[in-house]
Amino acid sequence: MIDTHCHLDFPVFDGDREAVWARARDVGVRGLVIPGVRLDSFGRILALRGEGCRIAFGLHPVFWGEHPEDALAQLEGWVRWHAPVAVGEIGLDYMVSSESFEVQARLFEGQLRLAKAFHLPVLLHVRRAHEPVLALLRQVKFPCGGIVHAFSGSLEQARAYIRLGFCVGIGGVVTRGQATRVRQVAARVDAASLVLESDAPDLPPLGRIGERNEPACLGEVVATLAALRGVEVADLILATTRNARRVLNWQE
Ligand SMILES: [Zn+2]
Numbered sequence: 372m373i374d375t376h377c378h379l380d381f382p383v384f385d386g387d388r389e390a391v392w393a394r395a396r397d398v399g400v401r402g403l404v405i406p407g408v409r410l411d412s413f414g415r416i417l418a419l420r421g422e423g424c425r426i427a428f429g430l431h432p433v434f435w436g437e438h439p440e441d442a443l444a445q446l447e448g449w450v451r452w453h454a455p456v457a458v459g460e461i462g463l464d465y466m467v468s469s470e471s472f473e474v475q476a477r478l479f480e481g482q483l484r485l486a487k488a489f490h491l492p493v494l495l496h497v498r499r500a501h502e503p504v505l506a507l508l509r510q511v512k513f514p515c516g517g518i519v520h521a522f523s524g525s526l527e528q529a530r531a532y533i534r535l536g537f538c539v540g541i542g543g544v545v546t547r548g549q550a551t552r553v554r555q556v557a558a559r560v561d562a563a564s565l566v567l568e569s570d571a572p573d574l575p576p577l578g579r580i581g582e583r584n585e586p587a588c589l590g591e592v593v594a595t596l597a598a599l600r601g602v603e604v605a606d607l608i609l610a611t612t613r614n615a616r617r618v619l620n621w622q623e
Contacts, residue, residue, distance in 0.1 A: 372593060372608055373615040374403035374586040375540055376460070376494065376520045376568035379424070380415045383572050383583055391571075391585050398590035399608065403569075404619065406460040406494050406520075409434050410442060413449050425621065427457040427494055429482060432464045432475045443481045450489055456619045457517060458486035459494025463507075466498045476507070483511045492517035492618055495537070501528045508535050516618055521570055526556050533564045538618045540568040543576035543588050546595045558599040562607075566615045567592055 374395065384391055395403070402423045405416050408431035420426045428449045430438050439445070450458065461482045463475050486493045492515045497504050501524040516536025521544065522529060529539050544550045545557045557565070567589050575584035576591045593611070597604040615621065 372398075372400045372402075372567055372589050373612050373621075374400050374569050374571075374589055375518055375538075375566045375615050375619070376406060376542070377403045377571050377586045378408075378573075379403065379405050379571070379586070380412055380419055381572055391587070395586035395589070398587050400586050400589055401612075402615075402621070403586055404456060404494070406457075407431075407449075407455075408460060409437065410439070410445055410449075417453055425456040425619070426453075427455045427459045428453070429457075429459040429461040429494065430478055431460055432462050432471075432479065432496060433467060435467070435471045435474045435478060438478065443478070443485065446482065447485055450485065450491070455491070456621060457492045457494050458482055458489070459517070460496045460520060461493055462496040463500035463504050464496060464498045465500040465503075476503070479504075480507055480511065483507065483513050486515060486517075487511065487513055491515055492620070495519045496521070498523065501525075501531075505531050505535070518566055518568075518615075518618060520568060521574060522556065523553060524556070525552065526559055529556050529560050529564075533561060536618075538564045538566045538614050540566050541596060542568045542570050542592055543574045543584060545599070546576040546578075546591055547580075548577070554599060557596055562600070562602075562610050563614060565596070565607075565611050566618065567596075567611045 407428040520540040
């Protein structure tokens with residue numbers, strides 16, 4: 372399995388990062404992607420790149436007020452010199468104050484254009500903003516696809532992303548019975564467009580809500596997903612791994 376979204380660089384893992392990786396390997400996680408959220412985290416992320424551990428750099432919309440003036444120029448330097456697998460995580464978050472929307476949109480569009488120039492896919496963070504994100508992807512004619520992480524939209528919106536070359540990221544939320552819409556989308560979206568993610572340390576599966584999440588939760592995620600879709604776990608592992616490798620141009 373590949374965990375396509377894992378914040379293994381966060382300080383909350385400083386005490387036992389190796390053990391976290393080891394537990395993930397025990398359940399069959401063979402690769403993971405660490406997305407960047409702000410410039411001051413990129414050095415830490417770069418230091419974690421290694422066997423099975425790929426990295427991305429991006430300016431997260433939630434930190435819209437904290438990115439420096441020249442953040443885009445600095446990001447370009449990181450992308451140019453350190454060859455990440457993607458630009459991310461980037462996007463629009465309409466659950467934070469609406470005074471930020473203009474800044475968020477400018478940051479997002481700038482990063483889409485940067486990813487396009489470097490022929491890189493993007494890792495999208497989208498909350499209550501799927502329509503403006505889809506509109507911007509079309510406006511920029513973004514050709515490299517990517518992953519909509521922790522997808523929370525409708526099946527129609529999932530299909531709109533897929534038509535633009537995106538995969539849909541499914542994580543611990545799918546194990547929660549009350550997450551009806553996420554479960555419906557997870558059950559019905561095309562198998563060629565599903566990828567797994569932990570979003571650790573956030574969004575743990577049912578039974579561990581409020582605790583630190585880990586990439587080892589992918590075992591529960593894939594089991595739930597297989598049951599929802601009525602398919603074999605092994606087949607789903609093969610498909611989601613293949614999808615992640617394809618969308619991230621991840622060669623062994
Ligand atoms: Zn994230």
